[in-house]
Amino acid sequence: MRRLLSALLLSALAMASCLLLSVISGNAAAEPVKIKFTLDWKLQGIHAWYYWAKAKGYFAAENLDVRIDQGEGSAATVTRIMSGAYDAGFGDINAIIQNAATKPGETPVMVYMIYSKAPFALLTKAGGPIKSVKDLEGSRLGSPAGGASFKLLPLLAKQNGIDYSKITITQLSPSLQEQMLLQGQVDSVAVFTATSYMNLVSLKLDPDKDFRWMYYSDLGLDLYSNGIMVSPKLAREHPEAVKGLLRAINRSLRETVENPDAAIDLLATEEPLIKNDIERRRLLYVYRTLIDTPEARELGIGDVSDDRLKSAIATIATSFELPRLPNPGDIFDHAFLPAKAERMPPAIAP
Known part of the structure; x- marks a missing residue:
């Protein structure tokens, strides 16, 4: 009887080992x-x-x-x-x-x-009329209509005590925003920095010396x-x-x-x-x-x-x-x- 029980136990252990190996093998061969x-x-x-x-x-x-x-x-x-x-x-x-x-x-x-x-910012020329966010009142600002930076602009103005109605908004194509700023058609543009920075580099300009970047995150919108x-x-x-x-x-x-x-x-x-x-x-x-x-x-x-x-x-x-x-x-x-x-x-x- 003991031999029979031992044999059954060994058989059960062998089956368990085979099952475990099968599971491990199956996992190893799992489809990505x-x-x-x-x-x-x-x-x-x-x-x-x-x-x-x-x-x-x-x-x-x-x-x-x-x-x-x-x-x-x-x-x-x-x-x-x-x-x-x-x-x-x-x-x-x-x-x-x-x-x-x-x-x-x-x-x-x-x-x-x-x-x-967040890469939301206002971009202005270093020598332009916008020295701080307060200077937006009475200025001309350009932005693509659907841009996130533009969508957040009314809230940015509110956070900084600016009368949004006193900003003249010009809707423009994303591909023209830097050029319109350079040509003086607007005083600032609401941009996505990761894109605009390199657009300026491509134009052979120095984004750090020739321009001023006002990040929304530094102006009360910490997103x-x-x-x-x-x-x-x-x-x-x-x-x-x-x-x-x-x-x-x-x-x-x-x-x-x-x-x-x-x-x-x-x-x-x-x-x-x-x-x-x-x-x-x-x-x-x-x-x-x-x-x-x-x-x-x-x-x-x-x-x-x-x-x-x-x-x-x-x-x-x-x-x-x-x-x-x-x-x-x-x-x-x-x-x-x-x-x-x-x-x-x-x-x-x-």
Whole structure:
């Protein structure tokens, strides 16, 4: 009887071992999770880390099959994901807030903040009549009608005690905003710094010496901006894939800012028409001004302050007259972030 029991026990152990090996083997051979990822715009230096992650095999190492497509705007990233066409992307958290107010549960959730400082600003000529935000009264301001910087302008004026009705607004094409400022047709333009800065460089001008930049964040509108967002479906069904996606991007962001020449050379294999010197400078400019912030040095790149986010939600709700205030947890989820030690901003050469 004892022999029979021993034999049965050994048989059961053998079957359990086979089952375990089968499970392990099955996991090892699991199909990669496919993720369709949309950028916010056409290829620029600020997108280098996504292609670096793909080329270096960091996505593959996380068992991910990531397809990267160019975008049509930071806000469009949100609508692309909500439509089901994309699983994840790089876009504007303020667009998430706006959509979450009317379609809770349907909007993507941000899981990794990149632009800790929003790139919304007023651009003026250094020798022009606008020396401070108070000088906007009685001045001429140009902006694309749908630009986020323009949409926030009435709130900016209110925050700074400015009579918005005394600003003469000229709606213009995004491609003409710097030229109209240079020609003196307007006194200032409401811009997205990551784009305008390099437009001025392309015009052989010095953006730092010849112009004055007034960031909204320094004038009472302390907002977040672009980061990595994912669909509720991806977050719910493949949480480990989301964590892997962020690990790969986080590693690549750090490596590209430390190796900008190699990063832009690699990006040029995706888009040969880019100007390497312009995109290298854009990459480093955006890193220094929007990513490597005091908050990022405290919390690590990718994370946000809940109190600051709550305040930003209230600001956006007021500015866009939203019907309800979304909860911070519906907008940003900290659970997928890599460890803080892995997200500290690297120091780069000046």
